[in-house]
Structure formats: structure tokens, C-alpha cells
Amino acid sequence: MKLKKVQIKNFRRLQDISFSLEKNLSVIVGPNAIGKSTIFEAIRLAKAIMFPRAQDELRNVLIQLGATSAHYFNGQLQYDISNLARDVERNITIILAMQFSEEELQFIKANRQAISYRYASSQLGRSSEDPNFDLRSYFSTDLGKTSVENAGATIDQLLADLSPQSLIEFRVDINAQQISISNPVLNIFVTHLEGRLTPEKALFSYFPADRSLPQGEVAIQIGPQDYKVQSDSHLAHATAKYGRLKQTVVNQTVLARVTDIDLKPQFDSIFDTFLPGKEFVGLAQKLTGLLAVLIRDKESGKIFDIDSLSSGEKGLVLSFLLFNTSLSIGSIVLVDELELHLNPAVSRKIIPYLADHVISRSDCQFIISTHSAEILRDAYERDDAHLFHLRNEKDISPVLPQDKKEVLEAIRRLGASTESALTSKALVFVEGDSDIDIFTAAFPSLITSVQLQALNGRTEVEKSIRELLKAEKDGTLKERQGFLFDLDRRPSNLVGTNLVRIEQLNRYCVENYLLDEELLFDLIVKHSTRPPTSRGEFTSQLKEAALEQLDAVCLTSIMEEYRALRASLATAEIKSRSIADIAALQLQRLKDLSMKATELLAVSDWETAFVTRHSEAKALLAPKWEYDWKKLCSGKQLLESLQRKYQINIDLSKLKVELAEKLGQKGSDDILALRSIFEKLLP
Template identity: 35%
Template structure:
């Protein structure tokens, strides 16, 4: 499922907002008490009332919103106060959720057409039939009941056939405050969402809500299995989300006992949280202590000490619970409401939340997240990511998207939050890098040096150089008053960019950043731990990677040789087009083509090939000699690492492998690690 559009009218402090949602993560930012959580509660209310997963879901939500008394059955009509949902009871409340189903979800509706028809019929007959299965069975046993069920089946089939044309459906809830009536607009759309959710096992959800209010039980918790726990688990997803925060140990223990979670699964999931967000800690084990208490044991990597997960801070525990729950509870295509994930966390941790959500939740569970925040770090990451859309809520009628070109609006948002523009670029400035993995590797290896700097991937040397030239012309004091470090690969080509004032340029002395990862000892250890292939001895391994590096020489030689023999390029030159008529420019092009003709007309194939071969061989021989000492610097490190990973069939993805290498270099304090740290520290000093 995807929530594609949201409209809220007259709900609590919101008068009227309407937005389209077109990214994996939608981040709503605004001041405290402006209504960010109200937006999430509106989504929760409409879904729970119109498309409940179980019969009591709407009741749970209405009670939590203060609309329904827990003892409403004793008060009759006075037990429900719909006016608690609005500041203007004279106008109806309207909440509309436009949802796009997936092809797989449409197939579920086809497979569950009987259940779909039963739910649709029960909803028309009234709550007595929904709550009393025996009465509904008796109704279906008479002729009138069978006829109505057949009519529902026919209508359901027609509805599903319409989904072949468009998978877009809409849940629209209208609340009449004078009568207290809650009214839906499309019963088939409402029941379709319910049917899809009800096919899931208790541990999975299509809709999940994470409140900002997080309180955690300390010490022993009662762990129970079976139907009672399953009921609590289903409710914890959306209708009573606060239960999530009491279920950390329960979920882990139940997952182990039920066989859903192995030791390896737990280590993997905890590592995803600790490595990305809380470095220095790791999962150890689940155990029963000497006094019979269930303990989830965490290890401090530096001291080696182990302690119960209760020993984490409230912010750390909130992160662990939230992300473990996200990893384990989301069905494919889930919609997640996440309220202020930065609560109780320092900026250094908050900085990686969006990246981790994208890499570990959106990518693996195909989930859509709607996140509220007043964190400058989350705002900055969302603004820069193509997979996120930033929205600013600035009043009861003002919820607006922020596009990449709206940099001035970002400054206004920060001012609203009480944050300076400098905080968006972090405390001290920004670092711009070329490679797709450079930012992660620098963060993992040198987090203590660059923790106050925002790292941005530029996507290549040309983009870095273009950014430098653009910033040289920028006079905005909020930008130019801070250190901006641009890191450029060696690429066997010296850059002409210079450090000027607060704009610093650092060019690696090696071909690229990955060349610094070519450390025989570290590579051997890390690859040996992450492959099923035979690595051999250390000497054999060192010889092997040297051979792989030298395998690049022939390609380099032919490229350099051809550069000396290559004819003039016949392409257009924009600079030559200026102030010329079509005829004049056509003559320029003809003259170039004529020159190229003269350059190539007297060429002899065998002579040309022999000359090029001879020149390339000379270059190759020189490189072979030069590389005896310099191959670790001069070879293309990205290609070399890829060749190494392929040769030894590493069993993790490329980025993970590189991160393991840089962390090992840091732990061992290798020469290359100290070199990089010294270079960066000097530029940021």
C-alpha cells in the first residue's frame, strides 16, 4: 500500500490541510504543539474507524483520543463525545486517505473474495452481526441471507474487476459532531483494506504507529505465549501503540521460542541498530538470570562488559525497540507513522536515522514512512535525499512541501524551530565527497574527527569541482562563514582547485579513497571471515591482490597511447556557437571535419596498429616498472576491491564489506588509517 494523498478538515487544531505524498519517507517538520502529531492521529483515526483489523480497533483508538468513555456502554449516547475531536463543532470533521494498492494486494482480494463479501455484508447489517458470529451464521442459513451474500459476492467481484483498471482507492471519514455519527464514503474500499490486513499473521502489520511518548518497563516483565499474547501483539501495531514499548523483551523472547528469531537473526538486527546508530555496543545473548529474570544482554565493545538492555538510556532503548520492531513487524508495503524518532537522542545519533530507515526499512520491507520531527539533522537529511519529501507545518491551514529549490524556505523552517542555518550544516561546516560509499566509510572510520560536519555525496569529480566553483561565488554569510571541505580522488590527474579561505580542497594522493583500504593484513582477516572460499596463506593472498592490480596496466596503457593518436573530436563546441549565424557555424563544423579528414586520410591500417601497439607496449613496460613500488596508490582501488570481492566470493554486499575493512583499520590503528585521519584533521583544524 501507498498513502498517496492526505486531506484533513476541522480535526483538533487543524482547520484544513491537503498534501500529496510521493516519496518513500515523508517528513513533517514544525514547532512544538503546531499539530504534527495531529496529522498522524488523523490518519490513525480514519483507518481504524473505517478499516479496522479487528472488531475493537476503533473503540481502542476513540478511547485513547478522549472521544469515548471506557465505560461507554453504561452511558449510552453520553458515552461518546465526538466534539472532543474538533475546535469547531458546528462544522463536520473530514479525513480522506487516498491509497494505492499493489498488484499483490489486489490478488489477495481475489483470493479472499468470500471473506471480502462476508465483511461487506456484516458491515451493512450492523454491529450485532459483526460481534455475534452465531447470529450471522443463522442469518446466512435462511434464503434471504443467502441471497444477500450472493449479492455481496457479485458486488465484490465487480469492485475487484475495477481494480484491474486502477489500484487507487479512497478512505473518507466524515464526523457529524451534532449527531455524533461517523460516516464512511466507500464501504468496498474500507472493507478491502480490512481484508488485506486480516490475512496477516499477528506479528505482521500493514499499518504501524510509533508514538513519541515512550515509557519502558524496568526489570522483570511477564512473558506469555499463545492467543492472549497474539491479541496484544495485533493491538500494539496500530490501535494501542504504547504497548509496543512494554513488549521489547517479550517480542525477543517470543520470537526465539516461536522460531521466528535465531541467534543469527538477533545479532544481525541488533548490529543494524548498533553499528549505524549506537556504535560501540553489540548484542550478546538472551538468557534467564540466576534469579529467574529474563535478560537481553548487550556488550560494550571497548570495555567488554555485559549488561541488561535496561541499562541503555531511554533514547537508546527507544531506538533499539523502534528499529527491531520495524525490522520484524512490517508486512510488504506497510505504512508506518513515526512520531519524533529523535526523542531523547543527541544530534550525533539523530544524524543517521533517515539513512537507516531508507536502507533497512524502506528497502527491505518496501515500507512507506510518515515521520514527524523538529530535528535539524532529520530535516537536513530529508531535504537532501531524493527518496524523502520534506513538509513544513506552520499553521492550522499551512502544510506545504519543500522542494530542492526552496532553500530559502528551509532557513525559515529552521528559524521557526529556533535553529540557526549553521545547525543545518552542522556545528562547523560541511564535507563534500565523490564516491558512492565515501560518506559511510569516513563516518565509520573517522566519526570523532568529522562528527560536527555534514557529509554530502556529490556523485563524481565533475560535480565536486562544479560545487566548489559555485560556492566561490556564494556570498551568503551563513554558508561562507563555515568550513567547507571538498575531497577529490587522485584519478592520476592533479586538480587545479585551490584552498581559499573557508573553502578547503583535499585531493587524495592515491587513485581514490578505496586505495587506502588496500592493506594486506586487514584485507586478509576481513575477507577470511566473510567468505566460504579458500583464501590460502597470507603470502598467497598478498601475491593474488598484486596480480589483480597489475592486471589493470594493459587497459591504462592502451588508453594513454590512444590519447596520443586520437583524431580531433568532431563534436559541437558551445563556445563556438555564440554570436554566429547557422551558416557561419556550419562553416566552422565543416572546417573541423576537413581537418579530421586530413588527419585520417593517409593512415595505413597495419602501420597505425603497429605504431599504437608499440607505444602502448612502451607505456605498459614503464608502468610495470613504476608500479613495483606504487601499485597500491596508482591502481584503481574501486576496481581492485571489486575484483578481490569477486575472486573470493564475499558473502555480504560491497558497502558492508568496505565498512568492515575501515572499522578493522580503525580498531588496529593501521598506517593508512592514521594517514587519512591526519590529512582530514589538518584540513578541519
Template identity: 25%
Template sequence: MKLKSITLNNFKGMDNIEFSLDQKTTVIFGINGVGKSTILKAIDLLYANIIAKLTKKKTTEFDKDDISYGKSKATIEAKFVFEDGEEKEYSRSFDRANGRNNNPNQLKELVEKIENNYIVKGYDDGEGNWIEETDDKNMPIFANYGVNRIVLDVPVRAPKEQFEKLDAFDKAIKSTIDFRNLFKWFRNQEDIENQAKVRNNNMGYEDRSLKVVKKAMLAMLDGFEDIHIERKSLSMKVTKNGRNFKINQLSDGEKCTISLFGDLARRMALANPGRENPLEGTGVVLIDELELHMHTSWQRKVLGVLKETFPNIQFIITTHSPQILGELDDKYNLVYLKKEI
């Protein structure tokens, strides 16, 4: 499931503008104030309702300030396309006088399609017993990473938790990196791996999900060899040029990169239980100002490394970076926004 197009009407100064995304990774650029982040917010608001319906949690509502000045109503519309070629439309609107309209029928059809395609549910056996089934279907993810995404919130305690597939959507619309859940998931997977080593008398065993997440977290970083949780200090540590460092001792660029790649990889591992390599899963990921905290040499390679690490993700990013723009080719959609005079 990917985005084919999105249309904004009277939304935060964008009036009747359609963006054709064609399921590709899209790079949006332009000077400050032209609406780059506005496009990401609009997509996020659509996914907020979809995820809320899937997970039975509270959605994110429109704000009256989202309506363009002097207008009475704002609308966001999107077309989604599935692997079988079927397309679904969904729109949300907000009226200053009458409030929101979340198009419940459109939303119901879209969510039912998602559930039928990607989620295995239990069933009633006819005798009052609910039978759980193993959900090994692979599900597309969504995540939104804003400009304030780097928050290394390490839990004081990290109790063991049972993570489920739909947890891939947990805090996906918050525009921050969910480092707390990354830390807890990472520790849990290390425990699972260590238990399997002892149980099977195989000290070389590697947990598949943990292995690919570790690989993703270090994909951008030269000289980094290992990443692990230290139990005594309850901290995530990396080995850099032969020395151990806590994550919070690294540069902002290193912290942001490890956390971004790690959070996304964790979501992919949860959402793709049936894949040999969960990082080959699909989905839509928003990143505002991709170059944040990065040296120019990293800016040149970051989008390529993201696409190599997560080859089937449809990234939609904003940037000011000439280095990022200079690396693009015809495999990407390039959207230039300019200020109306």
C-alpha cells in the same frame, strides 16, 4: 498499500488542507503548535477504524476537541493506493450535534480489498467443517510511535504464546512502543530456535525472523554485538563493547532506538511470513519527533538507517532537527508547516 494523500477539514485547527504524500517517506517540520502531530493523529484515526474492522476489536473515536474551535464538524479523508495500482478512498467525520460518521460502505470496500490482497482465510468444506489454510501472504503493516513511546514494560511472567499475522496490528495505534509483546515474541522465537538446534543437531541454526529482528535492533548502534533474553532474571540483555547490560541500564537514546527498531521489525516479521527477508515488507509508519533522546550524530543518520533497514516502509515523521533535515534529498517529501497569522 500506502497513503497517496490525506485531507483535513476543520480538524484541530487545520481547515481544508490537503497533503499529497505520493507514497513516499514524508518529513514534516515547523515550529511548535503548527500542527505537525495533528497530521499524524488524523492518519492514526483512519487506521484505527481499518484495524478495528480487520481484527474485530474496538476502534478509537473522535473527541469533540478534535473539531476546530467555532466549527460544527471535522472530517479526515485519505486516498490509499495498492500494489496493483487500484486506489481506495476512506473518510471519517465527527459532528458536534450528530456524532460520528465512519462511512461504513467505504470502510467495508477498503477492508475487503485488504483481506483479498493480503490475508488467507479458511473455508467451509460444505460438510460443516472449517478448513484452515496456511496464511503465507505478506501484509502491509501500520504503526504509530508518539513522543511518549519509550516504555520498557517487561512482563513479570512471559508465558508462551502463539503469535499470528494480525498480531502485527496489536497496539499499533497506541503511539507507544509495545515492548511487552516484543519481549514475549523475542523469547518465544529464541525457544523455537533452541528447540530446532537440538532437534536437528545443528547448533549453528538461526531462526530467520529472530535473526532479522536482532539485526534491526542493533542497526543504529556501534559496538553492540548481541541481544538476548536471560531466563533467570527475565531480562533483555545486550553485549556492548564486550560487556553485558540490561536494556534498562542503557542510555535513553539507546533504549529508545533498540525498542523502536525492534518493535517495528517484530511487526514486519509477523506480517510477512512469505518473505525471505520480512524487513522488506511494506506499510505506513508514523514517528513523532524522530530525534527524541538522540545525540546530534545519531540524528544525522537515523532516517537513512531506518530506510536502509526497512526499505519499503512509507515513513511519515515530524522533526525539529536541523541534522535530520540536512540529510534529506529528493527521495523524500518535505512538508513545512507555518502558523497562520
């Protein structure tokens, strides 16, 4: 059986998403708390509603989801729709489109009579579990026999239209009053397929991220006492599988003697790949009477209990042991953050092992969610894996190498990784590392799921913006990118788009938002060897230091005219030209320069005129600076001058971080203004 398409509407975090599954290995990435696990919970809930393996599977899943309690009320199963629905006024809809294999269709046809009884009993509102016993009197009557015959005719009609290529839509709709399903007969087909499996096998299995691995002795049961617990651990009580590590090993060891399946190669395959140097020895009883699953360290020869492995190692061993032993041909497996508690070196081996040792052998279908850069990278680069990016509550898109490679390469050139682009809520590029430090300190809660990447100044920022604007125009840019850069007294003419968000500060630089006189005074007194004597004196000196920058600002604007008087030719001007052409071009440049210089020098008393121009420019700007000096001066330069004046004895970058952190906690107007600009870059 293959899951080919999933559609989820109004379920928890998810508003409306739909995606198709073409390969046996699919990986879902996205920011934290965006809804990746919610996809698995939706599939799990739909399975429990439409084709439960046990009568209480739906009840157990709803308990796990917090939508009901362990008790019934007035004889009916009650559930809290607010714990399931995003909007309680709208229906929850979950659609699973699947295909049966040829072998599965043949099994269904061969079991037509048993399925007929299941369907007939379900029409009476009775449990489908062993209806021959439960309703034996009814099925002995003419009415009962007729209902079975009619059920068989319905099944025959459905089977006549089914083939391995048929895409079957299983739909469930949920509201506060009822749960409805689309086709009860087709649901029974799936239920019957899973019903043929022994309890250690599953057609649907869920591996949640919440892993609680017990230490020490656990109760070991064999046979009927463990049947229900083992069966429920696949999906209804999915977290229970992690508490059954020793129980699973015992069960498999006992079964190995019956089925002639050697458990040791399974263990050794896992150890050789992920934990080299260890091997499975077997079971033993300790002197205390407790059961031990023995592992040997090959190098030292030391034998120890499996409990001595780390949480990540035990979770990995259990997961892959179950992958190898509990799945049936065509099983559908949902795995949430398999890399949990594992280092990158181990995570790097997960996808290759799954593809080459599990999926290739069992033809199972794995859907995995991850935050691991190693798993993401492998899924992106392998032809037998499909990568999906869950961007938000209504957008999940495949990441295709043919239309992503170019733009992701452009993002890599900006210093960000493919993983950052796909696993962050937003990717925002800023001018420098100090900007990142300030933003992170000022509003940490906002930055949690945002990837900040520093570029090398404004020139690189604007160059990168142009590259991504071109990529968007070409249709290769799919992910939103944000750029935030300083004003620098040079307003940018670049215009942002839906995917390339551009924000320019309305002050000279980021540091201008940190110029709070009260807090600056406190921190300078704390860290200075020559602090100001009073707050009033400091406020005056701070403003005075800022206004001192006005001379340089006016001078820069005047000198700009003379910087254009460049005598030599640029490299681009002489490229591909002959020496004679270059000589002629250079001569003309010198003549033009001579004429311009003559024109400039024609002013009488040139030096006095220069000083006058500067004075006039300063007089023109002074009133505005007097009022708006906090916005117009260079905050970076001002803090540097304060460090020199007051002999601040900590690194200036640390002072900025401390300033930003305290201003953020204070909720100052300046930081709130900076935050509002930053928020415009976020989805």
C-alpha cells in the same frame, strides 16, 4: 498499499490541510504545537473507523484521544466531539487516498467469498469478525445466501474497475451525532488485507512520541495470552509497544526458531549503525529468576541487561527492531519524533538507515515528524525522501530543492539555518545579539517558537531585506521572514510585503524601551559602587544626561554638509577607465570642490556663523526633546553614560536583560509597546 494523499478538515488544531505523498519516505517539519502529531492522530482515527483490525479498535483509539471513556453508555459508544473537532458546529472530514498493489488486488480477488461474507454481515450492522460463525444460521437461509451473492456481485463490479494505478478515496465524516464512511466495501478490502497478518505484523503502525520504557522485570507472555495485546500495540494502544521491549525480543526469539529467522543479525545491524561496540547475546534467566535480554560491550567484553541502555537507546533499539520485524510488505508507518532522547550524532544516521535498510527491503511507507536538524537536512537533500513544512493550521507545503535552494541559501547567508527557517513559527532578523537578549527577557512566552537571528547592524538588515524582496518577486520565497530594526533618526523607505515583514521601531533603539526611572534606580542602587542619593535626584540626572546628547545631534546634522566634500574618486568611479580619463575626472572633482569651498567660506565671521547655526538648530529641537527625550535620545548611549557616572559593576548587557525581564513581569507600557511592534512580524 500506498497512501498517496491526505486531507484533514476541522480536526483538533488543523483547520484544512491537504498534501500528496509521492515517495516512501516523507518528513514533516514545523514549529512546536503546530499540529504535526495531529496529522498522525487523524490518520490513526480514520483507520480505526474505516478498517479496524479488531472490534474494539475504534473505542481504544477514542480513549487514547480523550474523546471517550472506557465505559459504554446505554449500550452505545459515546464520544465527546469537542475533544476532536476544532469547531464543534462543523463536520470533521478525513480523506485518505490510497493505491493497492498488484499482489494485494490478487489476494482480494482470491478471497472474494470471505470478503462477501464480511460485507453481507456488515449490512446487518453486525461485526465483521468471523461472520461465518457469528451468523451461521442466517447465512444458511435463502435470504442469507442471496445477500452473500449480492455482496459478491458488488465486489466483482468494484474489482473490475481496480488496478494498481487506481487512486481510491477513503473518506470519513464525523459530527456530534454520527460517524459516516464513504465506501464500506472498499474499507473491507483493507480490513481483510490486514486480517491475513499474524499479530506481530501490521499494515498500519503508529510510533508516538510519548515513550514510557519500563525498568526492571515485566510480565512475559507467549501465545494466545499475548495475541490481543500484541495486535493492539501497533495502533489501538500504540504507546504500549514501548513497554514491550523485552516481550518483543522474547516473541521474536521464539518465532525465530519456527520461521528460521535469526534475530541476532537484526540486532547487530541496529547496534553497528547507531550504537557501535555493542552486540546482541541472547536471553538468559538471572539468579533471581528474572528474564534478561543480554547485550555485550565488545571492547570490555562485559555482558549486561538491555535495561542498562539509556531511554533513547532502548527506544531506538525497539523502534528499529519493530521496523525490521513487524512490518509487512507495503505497510504504512507513522513515526512521531524518532529522534527523542537521542544526540545529533545518532539522529544523523536515522534517515539513511531507514531508506537503505528498511524501506528498500520491505517497500514500506514511512511518514515521520521531527524537530531534528539532522533528520530535516537529510530529508531535504535526499532524492528518495519528501520534505513537508506544516506552516499553520491550513497550510502544509512540500519543500522542493529546485525552488527552495536559492532562497534558503540567502537565509543561510543571513546566519540562519535551513532548519530554523522551517521549524520555527517565525524567523525574525534583528540588528544585534543584545536585541535578542532583550526580546527574550522581555516577553519569553512570545519568543518560544520564534527563531531570532542577529545581523551586523542596520546596513546588513536593509541589504538582506532587498535580497529577500527580490526573491519574493521572483517567486522563490515561500516562507515568511521578519525584520525589526532601530529608528536611528533615519526612517526607512523600504516597504514590507506579505512574506517579507518589516517593522522599524518608533524610538531611537531597543534600549529606549527600557528607560523606566523607577526600575532603573532600583537596579543601579543594587549594582552601583556610587549610587544616586535619591529617586528625585536620579530622575533629574537621567533626563539631564539624555538632553546632553542634543548638542551632538545638532552638530551631526550640520557636519553632514561638510562630509559630502570628498576630494578623492570612489572605486566604482574609476573602474574600467583609462588613466587619462581618471585624471580628467579627478581634476573636475577638485575644481567642483574648490568652488563649493569658496562658496562656504564666503560667509563673514565663519566661526561665529557655525556656532549660531548650531544654537538655532538646538533651540528648534529643544522643546520636542524636553517632552520626548525618552524616544529621541540614544538609549544605548544613555545607559553607557549611566554606567560610567554611577560606576555600575556588572556588564551592561546583563543590566539590560535584568531591566527587560523585570519590565516584562511588571507589564510596563513601554514593554507592551515594544511587544505590539514585534507581534506584527508573527503569523
